[in-house]
Amino acid sequence: MSNDETPQNDIPESGRPRREEPLGKDEPMRKEEPAREPEPVGETAPVREPEPAEAAAAPLTGRQRLAAGLWPPRFSRAQLIVALLLFVLGLGLAIQVRSTSDSSALRGARQEDLVRILDELDDRTQRLEDEKSRLEDQRAELDNSSDQAEEARKQTREKERQLGILAGTVAAQGPGITLTIADGAGAVESDMLLDAIQELRAAGAEAIQVNDVRVVADSYFSGGDGSPIEVDGTKVSPPYVFKVIGKPEDLEPALNIPGGVVQTLEKEQATATVRRSDKIVVDALRPAERPDYARSSSQ
Amino acid sequence: MIAVLGLVVGVVVGLLVRPEVPAVVEPYLPIAVVAALDAVFGGLRAMLDGIFVDKVFVVSFLSNVVVAALIVFLGDKLGVGAQLSTGVVVVLGIRIFSNAAAIRRHVFRA
Incomplete structure (x- = not known):
């Protein structure tokens, strides 16, 4: 039978007698060979070879059986089942070893x-x-x-x-009045303007601006008697426009009371008009000056 | 050969994949592994003796595992889980040793 096979198979086949030598007289096993071989003609020799080896190995010693079982791999049902079970065993073994070695530091410790x-x-x-x-x-x-x-x-x-x-360092806006003093005859003196300022302050004015000058606590009026009126050293010329932020209902009567600012000015042939407004913008600014001597005592 | 390959592949997969063991199974895993080892050694001995039957191997493998896990479970329920585990391991260890001796006699003829 082997002679009919392809030349490639000859080489593995030649090795077979050597392996079977120990069996010696095992004639029945040899007879099985030809009977099996016709089936797997198309298969390669290494797969076919173990079959006779296994069959021949029956009366062998354990060592030879082990060798026969180990080397030529066979895909028999028994092998596959055993492989599956051993796979499970290996898996369990590896998992157990790993989970045990994870906390090995405390494992050996005494109570x-x-x-x-x-x-x-x-x-x-x-x-x-x-x-x-x-x-x-x-x-x-x-x-x-x-x-x-x-x-x-x-x-x-x-x-x-x-x-x-x-x-006076920031601009302000709010309700208030505009007081315009038109001085056609040049009769308005600085003390009259100062009176007007005082009256407005007394009536609750919060921010005052005369023409382009912001009036604050240390503002002063100078001039008059022919020379132009100055507020804080800045010349102001008629008409004098006071923009005042405060409560209009208080400011206007304060100016118009009998013998008040308006009447006094009208006596001097100057006209004073007071106009209420909901929005007065006082945007003339003064630089913030650091006092030379006074210091806050709260610190 | 395929069987040995299966063992190797199982170990490698177990080491690489690091599967999470369900907490229910965890206490029984070590004892089950030892029981399975006993079955494997028995199977190896049977193969060397030439009386290996795959059906017997499968049944003994599974029954070993199940019985070992059952004993541990019962021991846990009775409050003597640690002692029973030790007992099971001792018995299985003795069996493994005797099987290993038989295998040794086959392989080394000594």
Whole structure:
């Protein structure tokens, strides 16, 4: 039969007698060979070879059986089932070994060591918890204080704006009146303007501007008696336009009362007109001046 | 050969994939592995003796695993899980040793 086969098969076939030599007289097994061979003609020799080897190995010693079972791989049902079971075994083995070696540090430890380690861990957890709560308190405190600082800054800004209106460093707007004094005869003196300012202040004026000059606490009037009137050293010329922010219902009567500013001016042949407005813009500014001597005593 | 390959592939897959073992099975895995090892050694010995039957091997493998897991389970329920596990491991270890001795006699003729 082997002679009919392809030349490639001859080489493996030639090895077979050597392997079968120990069997010696095992004639029935040899007879099986030809009977089986016709079937797997198309197959390669290595696959076919084990069959006779296995069949011949029956009376063999255990060592030879082992060798025969090991080397030429066969895809028999038994092999596959055993392989599947061994696969499961290997899987379980590997998983177990891995999960055991994961925590190998504590595995061999004695019980009292484990208790000590546990105590230490508890202590450490306690310490860390304490530290955590302390840091959280600190953080809350800082959050709080930064909130307070922000609030203080906001209030300071608000105050700065309010004081800026009084000091004339920021523009202001609001309801108020416009007082226009037309001085055709040149009879208006600075003290009359000062009277008007005083009257307006007494009536609650909050921001005053004469022509282009902001009137503040230390404003002064000079001139008159022929020379041009100056406010804070800035010449102002008629008509004098007072822009005043305040309550119009208070400001207007204050100017118009009998013997008041308006009547006095009209006696001097000057005309004074008062006009209420819902929106007066006082936009003349003064530079903020640092006092030379006075210092805040609140610090 | 295929069987040995199966074992190798199982170990490699177990090491590489790191499958998560369900918590229910976890306590029984080591004892089941030992029981399966016993079955494998028995199967190897039977093969060397020339009396290996795959059906017997399959049944003994599965029954070993199941019985071992059952004993541990029962031990856990009775509160003597650790002692029973030790007992099972001792018995299986003795069997493995005797099987290994038979295998040794076959392989090394000594």
